[in-house]
Each structure stands twice: as structure tokens, then as C-alpha cells.
Amino acid sequence: MTIWLDWTAEAFARAKAQGRPILATVGPFPSEHLKAAEEEIGLRFVAVLADPQTRPDAAARIGPKHALILDPEGARRAVLPLPYPALGESLARLAFEAVSPLRPDGPAASAWTGAVREADTVAAPDEAKIFGVLAALGTLPAGPEPDPDFVSALLHGAGERGDAEAFKALTRALELRMAGWDATRRSFLPAPGSSLSLHARWAAVFWDAHALTGEARWRTAAEGITDHLLRALWDVSAGAFRRAGKPEPVVYPADGNALAASALFRAHAFGHPGAGDAALKALSFLQNRLYDPLLGFQHAAGGEGESVFGLLGDAVAVALAFTDGFLATGIKAHREFSDATMRFLFQELWERDGGGFLDRVCRADDPAVLREPHLDPALNAAALEICRRLHHLKGNHNYRRWLEWGLKGAWNAAPDDARVRAGLARVADLHARGRMDFELVGRPGESKTDALLAAVNRLYLPRKVISFVDPDDQDYILAHHLGAESYPRVFGCGADLRRLADAGDPEGVLAVAEAVAHAVKPGGAP
DSSP states (O other), X not given: OOOEEESSHHHHHHHHHHTOOEEEEESXXXXXXXXXXXXXXXXXXXXXXXXXXXXXXXXXXXXXXXXXXXXXXXXXXEEEESSOTTHHHHHHHHHHHHHSSSOOOSTTTTSOOOBOOOXXXXXXXXXXXXXXXXXXXXXXXXXXXXOHHHHHHHHHHHHTSOOHHHHHHXXXXXXXXXXXXXXXXXXXXXXXXXXXXXXXXXXXXXXXXXXXXXXXXXHHHHHHHHHHIIIIIEETTTXXXXXXXXXXXXXXXHHHHHHHHHHHHHHHHTXXXXXXXXXXXHHHHHHHHSEETTTEEBSEEESSSOOOBOBHXXXXXXXXXXXXXXXXXXXXXXXXXXXXXXXXXXXXXXXXTTOSBOXXXXXXXXXXXXXXXXXOHHHHHHHHHHHHHHHHHSOOHHHHHHHHHHHHHHHHHSOSOHHHHHHHHHHHHHHHHOOEEEEEESOTTSHHHHHHHHHHHTSOOTTEEEEEEOTXXXXXXXXXXXXXXXXXXXXXXXXXXXXXXXXXXXXXXXXXHHXXXXXXXXXXXX
């Protein structure tokens, strides 16, 4: 019989009732190092597992290859790096210290927690710091398992900054990732974490890589991963994606469905069969099944013990997916739902002293360790990317203020590590470089308009802002000098919204994008 309990309210209630400390670690299963000491652990602790798939908020506070010692109230008492020297011999002492009235001193107790750190007010990252991080990425090894966020930062360095080293590192990372592709199963080899999130994130990366480079091998990879999403993980009856295929339990995660929708909107631009329809249905599932206006997003539907609400990671993935949906379809309701999601985050998770977003909404019955304020750099980068988009898509200057304030807070709360700050550096650089304006005069849903829109979305243009203009709105058309003999038509505009180039067919869109790119000065304000 296992001694390990899932991270639930019941596990913490047991510890409190018995007056026993808690030993918590990350994963669906304990490490071999902890298994070897299970008898002693079971004698002295309530043993708890925080599965990153079901409780990413708890896993973030423990950290990979670590264990936490908590007191019976769930307050942090010690951090143990694993493997821990002489663990079996140390458990009695650690258990005693965890229930003693005074917090012990020493390196284990004072280890870094990931919590928000008090710091003097400092300036936002300047161009030199941003450049330093982005330049360093091209020289770093991708590692045995490249991270999609790291590769996205390399894409930015290669595409937006023209960094030759970033381009080489990007190619190496993509080739390394594809080494883990199982051609027989047509999926990535089994890896820790959600199969849905893994494949969705890499599908988006490979579509972007193909959009940037035009290389056929990246499109082939993107198509294969997208096929896996639609073939093995899409549940037609639910209108949503499963976390893992059969025979795994049926669970529909919020973050995984949002990531899949974002990837499929990219695939839709390239004409991948079924991608656009599945993406729209996934958005509907997220909004109608997993969203509570008071509590935020439910982390997952289905499974057991997963009624967790209010996680930043779920909300930012959804908000990004809905802005992707707006840019892919012109459906204004998608943009407005992203805006509503961000307003919830500002109300519940904004760190008012330093700036940035906390990783979860605290509840009254949370154990003490979950009430620690935690500011995750990668999640903040995603949230601030939404602020950047909505500032331009809605013309709301408050989003720009929040973006700049949040960049300052998140940057200075993060460790001084290029990998950790990569996402923040990417967003800061996008903001500094300004927007790329496209005015699409036409009616979304009509074939010619949709063909022009898809042509814009087939290009790697992370700074693009698409305005959808009804061809009957002559007041707007005349005021913005968008007159033409026929519509639909896409116009590229400069920072002052002056007309630079236009095209009435998909083949001419690339020239329009190049004209806009040359007119927008790096480092210029939007």
C-alpha cells in the first residue's frame, strides 16, 4: 500500500488532525531516492505528491528535483534538494524541526522559494539588457529536451533581430526536437507532462519556423504534429481536446485546449484540413464549460480531484488563444473575451507593489505554502504579451502602462538567467520595435477576404495588428485613405497609419508586409 497521497485538501486536513508534518514532492510518482526511504517517511510524515498536470501551482512552489518539508498547517519549513545526503538519517530531525515552534536556521530552510522578493523600485529593462539576454540565447545549448519557450525566443532573435547565431541555434533545437518524433506512432516519444500541451506547443513552434524560413521540413513536422492533435486527442463529442489519448482517463485541460487552439489557428492559415473548425470549437468549450466569471478558469474538466480554479497559466493561455482567434477570423467577440479575461487577472492577480501577475488566486482554505506570493517569469511573459496585443487591438493605453509596469516587476523578480528571462526579453523587444499595421477592408467569412487574411497569417509577423474594416464604412475608408477600385483589399500602414502598400490578392501580401517592415524603425514607438 502506497504512503503517497495526492495534493488535496483531504491530505492537508489529515496532517493537521494528526499533528504530523508533510513531505511533498513533484510528480505523479516519487523519485527512486524517496522510494528508498518510504518506510521512514511514512512513519514521520504525511507524504504528498504534487502532479504538475493537476496542480501546477503546488509543483511550482516545490520545484523539480526537490522536496518540501511543511508543518501541519502547510507552512514551508525546509527545502530539500534531491538526492539529499543521508536522507533516511535526517528525517527524524527534519520532522522534529517541522513541528517545533521556532523555524530552524540553516541552508535548507533559507533556500530560494520562488516567492516575490522585496526590492527597491528599479527601472524597466533597457535595450542593452534586452539585447544581452536575446544575444546570449544563440550561444546556449538547447539541452537534451529543448523548451518551446526557449525556441520561440530563438525564432524572435532570428526573425525580428536578424541574429545569425540565433538562426543556427534555432535549427539545432528544431532538429533535436524532431529526433524525439516516433514516425510509427506519429507522435513524440512519451515524456513527462501533458501529451496535449507538449504537442500543441511544438505544433505552434514548427508552424512559426516554417513561416519564418519557408523550409519544407518544418512544415512537414508541423503537419505531422497537428495531425496527431486532431487524430489522437480531439474528442468530437465534447468539442474539446483530451489531455492524453486512450486508454488514459478523459480529462479536458484549460491550458492544453487553449494551446491547441492557438496552434490550430496557425495550421488553418496554411489550409490544414479541420484545423480552423476544431480551434473554434475548443474556444467555445473554454468559454462555455471552463470559465466562471467569479472564480476564473477551471483547470480541467473530468478526472478526479481537479476542481482547481484561478490559475494564471490557464488564463493567459486562453487569453492568447482568443487573440489568436480574433486575428485569424476577425470575430470581435474573441478579442472582447480576451479583454474580459485580462480584467479578471488585473483584479485578482496583479502584484500592486512591484508589478506583474501572481500565479494563482488564493482561497481561504489554502495551505500556507500556497498563500506564498509567487511570480513566474514565463507566465508573466505570456500575460504581458496579451497586454501588448490588446493595447494595439483595442487602442487602450492602459494596457501599455500595465505592460511597462509589469515588465519592470517581472524582470527584476526573475533570476539573472538568460533562459529564465527569455520570454520577458522577447516581449520587451516586441514592444520597443512597435506594431506592424494591416487594414483589411472586406467581410470576414467571404472567401476572398479569408484568403487575404490567411495570407497575412502565413507570414511570421509577431508584431502584426490587423484592423477589420467593413467596405461599406466609407467614412473610415476616406479618413484613412484606404480607397481602391475594388475590395476586399489589405493595406499596409506606417506608424502614423499612412498608407504604404496594398494588395487585392494573396500573392501580393508578402510585398505589403515587406513595405511595412522596412517602414517601422526598430526601437521606435508604435
